[in-house]
Amino acid sequence: GTTEDVLAKVVILAAGGYLNNKEMMAEETDYDLSRMIPVSSGKGTGDGLRLGWSVGGRKYGTGMAMLFGGYLDDPDQPYFKMMSSQMNVAAGQQPLLWVNEDGNRFVDESVIYNFSYAGNALYTQNEVYSILDTGVIEKMAKDGNFMGLGVYVERGQKMDKLADEIAQAVADDKPFIFKADTIEELAEKTGLPKDQLTATIKRYNGFAAQGEDEDFGKDAEYLVPVENGPFYAFKLNIGAFCTMGGLKVSVNNEVEDADGKVIPGLYAAGNDASGLTGDTYGPNMPGTCAGYAFYSGRNAALNAQKYL
Template sequence: MTIAAKDKYDVVVVGSGAAGQAAALTAQENGTSVLLLEKGRTTGGSANYSEGIFAVGSYLQKEKGIEVSGTDVLKEEVEYSKYKADSRIWRKYVDTSAENVQWLANEGVVFERVQAMGAGEATWHIYEGFGYGAIHKALEPKFLKLGGELLTSTAAVALKLNEDGSKTITLRNEADGTTEDVTAKVVVLAAGGYLNNKEMMAEETDYDLSRMIPVSSGKGTGDGLRLGWSVGGRKDGTGMAMLFGGYLDDPDQPYFKMMSSQMNVAAGQQPLLWVNEDGERFVDESVIYNFSYAGNALYTQNEVYSILDTGVIEKMAKDGNYMGLGVYVERGDKMDKLAADYLVAVEKGPFYAFKLNIGAFCTMGGLKVNVNNEVEDEKGKVIPGLYAAGNDASGLTGDTYGPNMPGTCAGYAFYSGRNAALDAQKYL
């Protein structure tokens, strides 16, 4: 019994998150034979938990009278990255972002609204049912209906460039360990970065991993990067994780459960009193309105505690929180569950202390790409027919993610997957 239905494909896509789904569906709509690979039992990856995507000039923004300058976005993001972001990649991404939203809507993705986050711009297009709804109710069903092939529990474990321009991909059935080779004219690497690979994180970043809480699908182990590097793809843009401020660690719960916890939001995501292990303040706590900066600030201390008193708790219970956590717990939500379920008496005073870890959603970067998401080699030459998208591609950030334009990571994933597939069609 073989793993794949065929031994030759036009396009093989590694990873079934936002970038992989967009690449696979676009390629399938172009009439090519497509194999979409997912090493886990379920598809969607960390994109399942995403709330929305970035865009400028979309139909939703026009309906609401929201005007955001694409040139201003480009300028701000490049400056924010200390000019480590590739302005060419950003320019094309910004210029096609409204089309990206429209394409997703045409494919059946339902957008609820457009909004800002924190002190940022109103560029965040929120989809119904989170990314899970976008993928499982729209993109993936259409890909399968059009005849695309999807393999779950199937990893891509090796990649080889052949003299005729084709690529050999070694597949491994994760259930029984058997392997099989298939060939493709085009390979799109969209495996979601390396946040969940402790060895790679220790090698590629400087973070204290004992304090980092990875809030993701758990499947971002650097598979796409290793494949790309193995055939000469240039390593570029590693070292950054998308930090998002204080996060509580409950040893009895999986990390993602805290995303919707009012206790977590009240303790870790509000502009309240932060002190280190010596009881010293070390930052203006309004830094939380830029969650990436907040993560960096927390890392300047050995330990950090969020201090709440009864008055603050009562205010949040009555008037709502100051700062939410995305759309999982929105700004202004009243902390009724916190007041009712979590607080206990403190005998020596009306104060509550929560030890803060640092949350992280993903890594970004790893393979150098051009504006078409083609992978480049060490000499800056394109490796024909090899693409990297989403968190496997570099060029979108510097050493810190820019949350002032919310949705840029998820938006880039969908955009870059489609961008890669559109260019691949020209290549084919």
């Protein structure tokens, strides 16, 4: 709760954006924060940005976050705990069957292979449920998953803990999971329209049988029928890694003021910087925000050294 002045010839702001500051997220973005799960160090509190703005740094390119795929919201656990959960990966990271609040499919679910496509697709709907049957749960345990989640659960990993994790979540009555012996019962438990959910799954199973997705063109490899009970619906929130934008910088990562003039001795890097990159996701860059963090930190340091 105290404020301290620190005097230095050079300051490099690299505090990681503002994803973990609810007030700043509400002020700077238009996201429905009740649906967004911040999966990060928890230290993106916006301190670096507020410091830069307080000395005249230009606010630039705020309002965007790096969304990824479906993520389960367990109110009894810190968000990061779900990263290593096989259930979370099975529910939110597979190219299987997603339906919205109307019980309709809305996308080729294999968009999950691209973080930005997946996050954006999920966010276009008011609610999203991932539908799994016992057959695909057993298949992933025996043969491995389709899609992993970074270093936490590898792609192709056999989901040997999945059944137990699901059973425990049902036993604990977690708010994100619904279990039923029939699709009609599953619709009742989730509140989804019974007739539409039944029709959607019937149509989807038809696509699986013929090996062609006539609605969204999903590869036949991922057209796994939903036919063996018990059936599960997982309510998906949307994961977010970090925010983008904040302080306008030059090509030397120097912070600029509102007139585009460099503020001598002040630099910004990583998720505090914007203008060179940082206002878009950049899915072509390995490590996404990490790639720019490495580059901009080094660039800021080298140019700070020249300035000194």
